[in-house]
């Protein structure tokens with residue numbers, strides 16, 4: 482027993498080194514719902530609904546920031562806090578991440594957070610994005626993305642940070658990193674996440690072209706692990722979860738850490754520089770203009 486908890490502790494420490502660096506409100510943890518003994522109650526926040534099932538040790542986490550689950554500062558913060566809560570509650574071993582908004586898993590960065598904002602706001606926003614990626618990419622929990630809608634850019638990054646992805650078979654539910662089409666560039670850690678998932682050559686093509694893959698192509702290139710009819714996304718995600726949970730936690734966690742740590746460490750080492758790069762890039766007049774134009778196009782597309 483003591484050995485098992487020692488291994489669990491060591492694994493958590495290895496998996497969450499950035500916890501030592503955190504001094505922001507993002508690191509604040511509220512007491513776990515029900516203290517782990519009453520995990521059947523829903524909890525969460527305005528934008529993140531958590532449906533815990535203590536018996537199976539699996540929680541379903543639903544993004545609900547209508548209309549398109551754009552990653553606002555609030556959504557990023559609430560996602561980090563909800564994940565942290567589940568990680569700190571030993572009842573839970575896995576999380577299924579899905580959307581509560583019809584037809585969209587997540588529209589990526591909330592462009593209104595970086596359009597016409599001052600550098601300090603852009604910096605705060607980018608740090609929250611880094612934090613969510615670190616939290617998901619190195620999570621000690623098994624994370625399965627049940628992708629029940631469109632999944633561009635930052636949405637794709639959240640999905641790729643999970644251990645496994647199940648996508649609903651709908652040609653409108655495209656997934657990929659389309660940043661170049663907005664005139665912006667994915668930073669190295671998002672590029673690395675892509676490369677770690679689909680390999681160098683496929684990433685090189687897809688990133689430059691800003692490709693958004695429909696389900697069959699996403700499966701073929703390896704961006705997702707399963708494509709299933711929409712009404713089977715949740716049940717398939719649960720079956721995948723069972724497969725991953727069949728592996729002893731400490732072995733799975735240490736292996737995950739071994740596979741992902743170098744990528745995450747690179748960001749941890751360069752976090753401030755990465756933030757500066759992001760801020761100076763998005764605050765350029767030319768980038769602001771192209772983001773404004775893109776937002777305008779999105780707004781006009783409606784109806």
Ligand SMILES: CCCCC/C=C/C(=O)SCCNC(=O)CCNC(=O)[C@H](O)C(C)(C)COP(=O)(O)OP(=O)(O)OC[C@H]1O[C@@H](n2cnc3c(N)ncnc32)[C@H](O)[C@@H]1OP(=O)(O)O
Nearest residue numbers: 551588589590591592593631633634635665666667779780
């Ligand atoms: C430099 C560092 C790069 C970092 C890497 C990450 C980058 C990003 O994530 S950039 C964001 C890229 N995201 C996209 O290109 C997706 C844009 N959105 C869409 O393609 C679609 O909205 C959709 C497929 C996700 C959903 O389509 P639909 O259901 O038809 O919804 P509408 O297009 O009508 O949108 C409704 C409403 O939401 C606004 N909106 C959409 N996406 C965003 C967004 N990313 N940020 C902010 N707002 C967004 C859209 O403008 C509509 O607004 P209203 O007209 O005011 O209702």
